[in-house]
Amino acid sequence: MSDPQGLFERLATPAVRALRAYDPGHDLVALRARFAATELVELGANENAYGPSPAARRAVLDVLNTLHRYPDPTGAALKDALAAHHGVERAAIVLGNGSHELLMLLAQAFAAPGLEVVASRYGFAVYALAAQAAGATLRLAEALPAGHAMPRGHDLDAIAAALTPATRIVYLANPNNPTGTWFPLDALRALLRRVADDVLVVVDEAYAEFVTAAEAGSALTLLADHANLVVTRTFSKAYALAGLRVGYALAHPQLAAVLDRLRESFNVNTPALAAAAAALGDAEHLAWVRERNAEQREALAGALAARGLRVAPSQTNFLLVDFGRDAADLEARLVARGVVVRPVGGYGLPTCLRISIGTRDENRRLLTILDEVLQ
Numbered sequence: 476m477s478d479p480q481g482l483f484e485r486l487a488t489p490a491v492r493a494l495r496a497y498d499p500g501h502d503l504v505a506l507r508a509r510f511a512a513t514e515l516v517e518l519g520a521n522e523n524a525y526g527p528s529p530a531a532r533r534a535v536l537d538v539l540n541t542l543h544r545y546p547d548p549t550g551a552a553l554k555d556a557l558a559a560h561h562g563v564e565r566a567a568i569v570l571g572n573g574s575h576e577l578l579m580l581l582a583q584a585f586a587a588p589g590l591e592v593v594a595s596r597y598g599f600a601v602y603a604l605a606a607q608a609a610g611a612t613l614r615l616a617e618a619l620p621a622g623h624a625m626p627r628g629h630d631l632d633a634i635a636a637a638l639t640p641a642t643r644i645v646y647l648a649n650p651n652n653p654t655g656t657w658f659p660l661d662a663l664r665a666l667l668r669r670v671a672d673d674v675l676v677v678v679d680e681a682y683a684e685f686v687t688a689a690e691a692g693s694a695l696t697l698l699a700d701h702a703n704l705v706v707t708r709t710f711s712k713a714y715a716l717a718g719l720r721v722g723y724a725l726a727h728p729q730l731a732a733v734l735d736r737l738r739e740s741f742n743v744n745t746p747a748l749a750a751a752a753a754a755l756g757d758a759e760h761l762a763w764v765r766e767r768n769a770e771q772r773e774a775l776a777g778a779l780a781a782r783g784l785r786v787a788p789s790q791t792n793f794l795l796v797d798f799g800r801d802a803a804d805l806e807a808r809l810v811a812r813g814v815v816v817r818p819v820g821g822y823g824l825p826t827c828l829r830i831s832i833g834t835r836d837e838n839r840r841l842l843t844i845l846d847e848v849l850q
């Protein structure tokens with residue numbers, strides 16, 4: 476069946492017409508089948524190489540006999556666990572089907588045609604998508620220049636300079652994907668002092684649990700003093716529950732109430748609610764993951780630098796590696812040998828690849844195969 480004279484394209488709202496569908500990249504199902512014997516090395520999606528807490532797996536099994544029931548639409552048990560964990564009230568928390576959903580809902584609720592959204596060049600791709608879907612205008616602030624200690628990182632002065640009276644949302648990622656870079660809490664404090672009350676500052680902390688640098692700091696400590704600050708977190712990365720889709724936002728209770736009106740009532744499913752609460756309760760597993768990741772991050776960054784490659788500073792579970800030449804063919808040759816990494820040409824970084832940090836064995840395989848293709 477064909478779309479008669481582009482009918483549906485014309486019927487779509489202008490904001491939707493401007494969107495492009497998510498590019499899923501390589502067909503991982505086919506690649507897994509093709510490399511079944513040797514095992515595919517999957518370092519393309521910043522997933523957690525170590526898997527979730529055993530308690531999370533058990534929690535999923537424990538709810539299997541309740542799948543005919545709708546999930547708890549209030550997510551009360553998980554919210555209470557999160558409230559205790561972060562020392563906030565339950566009303567300050569909104570649960571999302573991944574933090575992606577919450578980033579989109581924020582724009583849907585607070586941006587619109589004629590209003591503006593500010594983000595940084597090389598900022599996480601979802602911010603542009605959220606602005607576009609809401610029909611708002613996206614303003615990109617220049618990133619920090621090459622030669623800076625945090626090249627391509629967010630420049631919070633440039634962010635402040637990009638604000639206009641029409642700005643309603645500023646999206647910041649700390650640390651950022653795909654650059655891995657981060658900004659100190661003092662820079663955020665200074666930005667918050669310069670931003671008007673009617674501008675929401677959204678700090679996406681998807682990788683917060685991987686951070687080991689003391690000066691990086693979390694925006695959570697500033698929430699009580701700034702009603703316009705929103706912090707998003709996810710169970711997809713350090714908690715290793717990407718397949719279940721759970722994220723959350725921490726914000727002023729009245730802001731949380733606005734988002735809550737907009738979200739689908741049963742947006743977080745029963746196994747996801749149970750697993751997330753269990754994962755949150757296993758501090759030991761999280762600490763173990765953080766330690767392994769930090770140790771492998773240092774080892775892999777060192778091994779890549781020793782090969783003459785430029786590796787951006789990272790506080791995450793991935794590295795942005797600059798090959799100094801177009802990296803598209805390199806990426807294709809890695810995949811052909813069973814190593815999946817993430818091309819970032821779409822971010823305007825054609826000479827770079829984003830490589831998730833795997834286990835020690837996975838990183839060894841990556842380096843062996845990288846040496847073959849770099850020959």
Ligand SMILES: *Cc1c(COP(=O)(O)O)cnc(C)c1O
Nearest residue numbers: 573574575599652681709711722
């Ligand atoms: C992975 C990621 C997310 C979130 O993912 P969800 O799985 O939707 O929670 C959000 N922000 C950044 C910067 C990410 O890299």
